[in-house]
Amino acid sequence: MIKNICSRCIYDDTVPNINFDDRGVCNYCMQNDSLEAEYPTGAEGAARLQKMVDEMKAAGRAKKYDAVIGVSGGCDSSYLVHQMKEVYGLRLLAAHFDNTWNSTIATENIHNVLDKLGVDLFTIVVDNREYDDLYRSFFKAGVKDLETPTDIGLATTLYRAAEKFGIKYMIEGHSFRTEGVAPLGWIYMDGKYIQSVHRQFGKLPMKTFPNLWFKDQLRWMLFGGIKKVRPLYYMDYDKESAKKLLAERYGWQWYGGHHLENRFTAFYHSHYLPTRWNIDFRIAGYAAYCRNGWMTREEGLRLMDEPPHIEVGLVDFVKKRLGFSEEEFERLMTIPQKTYKDYVTYKKLFERMRPFFWLMYKMDLIPKSFYMKYTVKS
Numbered sequence: 001m002i003k004n005i006c007s008r009c010i011y012d013d014t015v016p017n018i019n020f021d022d023r024g025v026c027n028y029c030m031q032n033d034s035l036e037a038e039y040p041t042g043a044e045g046a047a048r049l050q051k052m053v054d055e056m057k058a059a060g061r062a063k064k065y066d067a068v069i070g071v072s073g074g075c076d077s078s079y080l081v082h083q084m085k086e087v088y089g090l091r092l093l094a095a096h097f098d099n100t101w102n103s104t105i106a107t108e109n110i111h112n113v114l115d116k117l118g119v120d121l122f123t124i125v126v127d128n129r130e131y132d133d134l135y136r137s138f139f140k141a142g143v144k145d146l147e148t149p150t151d152i153g154l155a156t157t158l159y160r161a162a163e164k165f166g167i168k169y170m171i172e173g174h175s176f177r178t179e180g181v182a183p184l185g186w187i188y189m190d191g192k193y194i195q196s197v198h199r200q201f202g203k204l205p206m207k208t209f210p211n212l213w214f215k216d217q218l219r220w221m222l223f224g225g226i227k228k229v230r231p232l233y234y235m236d237y238d239k240e241s242a243k244k245l246l247a248e249r250y251g252w253q254w255y256g257g258h259h260l261e262n263r264f265t266a267f268y269h270s271h272y273l274p275t276r277w278n279i280d281f282r283i284a285g286y287a288a289y290c291r292n293g294w295m296t297r298e299e300g301l302r303l304m305d306e307p308p309h310i311e312v313g314l315v316d317f318v319k320k321r322l323g324f325s326e327e328e329f330e331r332l333m334t335i336p337q338k339t340y341k342d343y344v345t346y347k348k349l350f351e352r353m354r355p356f357f358w359l360m361y362k363m364d365l366i367p368k369s370f371y372m373k374y375t376v377k378s
């Protein structure tokens with residue numbers, strides 16, 4: 001079968017929910033353009049970012065911190081800590097969810113950057129046996145969303161840090177210009193989903209994992225009034241120069257690819273998704289680079305033909321740490337594919353509350369992407 005490929009980026013018809021206009025341009029390129037219009041860079045972007053910074057400083061006046069920011073040791077979050085502290089003078093609290101699978105480089109990066117900048121760190125560390133049990137549960141559930149607990153754990157960590165110190169702003173390191181817009185239907189996450197998968201397949205009680213319950217999320221959004229902001233949306237963010245700056249100033253190290261700073265995440269992106277699900281997330285980043293003219297489509301397609309970068313021995317490491325025999329691992333990589341729809345989730349509730357979430361998005365209490373992805377009828 002000949003694949004239909006977008007005439008502007010490199011998304012093709014294997015990408016979920018894709019459609020093309022009469023020029024052969026895909027809907028994700030359109031989405032990119034509406035984000036471009038909504039979040040300008042250059043002089044206007046700089047002015048808007050400054051206004052945002054002023055608001056954060058005003059909200060933090062009588063408090064110890066102006067904003068909380070999630071850190072992973074990766075490029076985006078490290079660069080953002082540098083910018084927000086050094087350039088804009090914000091008093092930051094960094095927050096990290098330690099799922100006990102960090103690479104050594106990631107841990108060193110976090111400490112090198114934060115120590116030199118004098119930024120405090122709030123961490124939630126989960127019990128490693130409990131976390132491995134969660135990972136095993138998601139494997140056994142047959143779904144693709146193995147990293148859901150990590151994303152949810154980070155969200156809760158950020159909210160808890162904000163609540164503890166009365167912080168009103170949460171800085172997120174996402175950039176649609178470098179990461180792209182993830183296709184709807186690639187991944188799904190919510191706290192109820194984790195509970196449902198864990199109830200069915202888990203062996204150990206969930207004691208230290210900071211799950212995100214809807215009632216808490218509502219409390220933090222409505223009564224905490226904690227706003228989420230994405231400064232990279234307004235910045236001329238050049239990732240290559242950012243890496244260089246971080247290396248020179250902080251001894252920060254590159255670990256070979258987006259999302260690869262955590263060993264399980266690296267396994268997930270470089271092995272699990274491509275092998276079992278035929279999904280290669282690198283396409284989102286390369287497509288974004290094509291849309292912005294930083295890469296040609298030919299270059300993007302050529303890079304997609306190269307196998308994902310994977311550390312030697314990583315698959316064996318994951319197998320061993322999770323206690324899977326060769327046979328068990330092989331079985332789990334081939335059991336029938338399930339989706340979040342086979343488990344109990346908050347999705348129906350989110351759909352019913354669509355108008356409410358629209359309001360939350362308009363008030364900057366949730367990102368637009370959440371509204372777009374989670375409240376649309378599946």
Ligand SMILES: [Zn+2]
Binds near residue numbers: 006007010026
């Ligand atoms: Zn496209």
